[in-house]
Amino acid sequence: MKEAGLKKSRIRLISPSILSADFANLQSEIQKLTTAGADWIHVDVMDGNFVPNISIGLPVVEALKRVTELPLDVHLMIERPERYIEEFMKAGSAYLTIHVESTHQVESCLKQIRKLGGKAGLSLRPRTPVETLKPYLGMVDLVLVMTVEPGFGGQSFMLDQVQKLDWLDRERASLGLQFLIEVDGGINDKTKRAVGLADVLVAGSYVFKNDPKAAIQSLKSYD
Ligand code: DX5
Numbered sequence: 001m002k003e004a005g006l007k008k009s010r011i012r013l014i015s016p017s018i019l020s021a022d023f024a025n026l027q028s029e030i031q032k033l034t035t036a037g038a039d040w041i042h043v044d045v046m047d048g049n050f051v052p053n054i055s056i057g058l059p060v061v062e063a064l065k066r067v068t069e070l071p072l073d074v075h076l077m078i079e080r081p082e083r084y085i086e087e088f089m090k091a092g093s094a095y096l097t098i099h100v101e102s103t104h105q106v107e108s109c110l111k112q113i114r115k116l117g118g119k120a121g122l123s124l125r126p127r128t129p130v131e132t133l134k135p136y137l138g139m140v141d142l143v144l145v146m147t148v149e150p151g152f153g154g155q156s157f158m159l160d161q162v163q164k165l166d167w168l169d170r171e172r173a174s175l176g177l178q179f180l181i182e183v184d185g186g187i188n189d190k191t192k193r194a195v196g197l198a199d200v201l202v203a204g205s206y207v208f209k210n211d212p213k214a215a216i217q218s219l220k221s222y223d
């Protein structure tokens with residue numbers, strides 16, 4: 001009974017992905033998201049190497065930082081992120097998430113993010129077993145579970161990834177850790193039901209292809 005009560009009172013955060021925004025009008029898109037109740041702004045950085053797409057980089061993070069007080073939730077889909085951590089922190093990232101598959105220096109990357117005052121996030125591709133994250137769970141503030149293959153917005157949600165949330169939630173409880181669990185990819189008013197354990201929902205196309213306020217409200221609700 002106590003647990004059920006706790007769960008209801010949990011707050012779920014929404015981090016809209018600007019990958020689906022109008023890049024020619026980013027400032028007004030950010031204002032729209034702020035008015036609509038977004039908690040964070042999710043920024044997808046892609047290098048055309050770790051993923052087969054190129055999106056945005058440091059100058060855009062710097063520019064966003066100037067026009068919003070919402071935390072920038074920066075998702076690095078780049079090879080060897082250790083080359084850029086300092087710059088992404090200087091640019092204004094609040095949460096900086098790297099992929100476990102993208103570097104041989106996962107531990108030092110996470111430590112560097114925290115040392116520079118950031119919140120350290122770790123993500124994994126759908127095909128990567130969640131147990132791969134075990135050695136790092138004590139070093140992260142956020143685990144980002146991909147529910148699509150990283151690289152593009154607008155893909156279909158992969159239901160088979162949900163078991164990763166269960167495992168992370170159990171590990172978090174048994175190890176007495178506090179990291180947030182975030183999901184990214186194909187999240188909408190239907191698929192949100194499958195990710196009830198997640199603390200943070202990323203959504204790109206669902207927020208931007210609908211009325212952002214109604215979409216964010218719907219994602220926040222546990223109904
Ligand atoms: C995919 C990105 C996602 C993407 C989500 O590589 O990490 O953040 O923008 O977009 P939707 O919500 O449209 O699946």
Ligand code: ZN
Pocket residue numbers: 017042043044075184202
């Ligand atoms: Zn993302």
